[in-house]
Amino acid sequence: MGKRKVPEINSSSMADISFLLLIFFLVTTSMSVDKGLARRLPPPVQNTEDMKIDVKERNVLVVLLNTNNQLMVGGKYMDVKDLRETAKEFIQNPHNDENLPEKRDTILPTLGAMKYTKNHVISLQNDRGTEYQAYLKVQNELDAAYNELRDELSKERFGTTFAELNEDLQDEVKAVYDKKISEAEPKNYGGK
């Protein structure tokens, strides 16, 4: 009856409690990162009259998407599957075709003298009745065309993929294949 220890508080259930909390948080929160296609909208136009910029016809690729989700590229009916190749050829103009965008000489710090279609524009027009999935497919293919071209150039010049380049080099490759997707002010052709 001399010294008696005060019994310790049993803390073995502490782990269980914190496990419960952990599982609760795992269930209620979402780890999933949202993904999407990033785009930049043009600033609002104050005066539509001023916005008319002359662009040579050869520099423009008109992509039309109608109410029935049919695609017309450069005046021809096309399947979405072929859009990527067409867009790549248009952006790159590998054989200096007269009907494809003109190439301009530019000297870049690391890449040196480059000839590329500086003034090309892809003009995307869709109808109010176009389905969103069809629209995003087209956007996705255009994105893919640019990404593939960037990758090809990076592999050719630096031996790595575009994603592995450092920021300065990425900017230069981006400058060569700059995303120029212009979306027309929405119109209502097909009616609904």
Next chain:
Amino acid sequence: MAKFKKSSNSKEVPAVSTASLPDIIFMLLFFFMSVTTMKEVTYMVDIKVPTATELQSLEKKNLVRFVYVGQPLAQYRGTHGSETQIQLDDAFADVSLIESYIVDERSAMPENDQSKLTVALKVDKETKMGVVSDIKQALRRAYALKITYAATPGNVY
């Protein structure tokens, strides 16, 4: 050496202490609490986002505002019909409200983050582009020019 042996003989082998287990679990808990985010809102519209391949992830959740577009869920069909609706935060909204919503949200953000505001459009894949175009026009008027079309990775064709 002898002394050492003696002492180990006189006592039992001590149990492995589990006192640090709660601490470890708490560390895990705090890790998950900081890394994950609470689910944004409860959906009032039915959204199946389209598939795409060239996706970029949204880096900073606090710089992103969502606009949800789709058909109302079954329990809201009675009050809101089955036409495509826009949801902002936890309520249905009209296109005309988007502009003021974005302006409000932006002014609530810290000043040096305001220009980095990104608007993610979570749109059901069967939506007609008319609604989306209207939203884009509204966003342009609100000078929210960085947008993202939310999509899931997957085969496009």
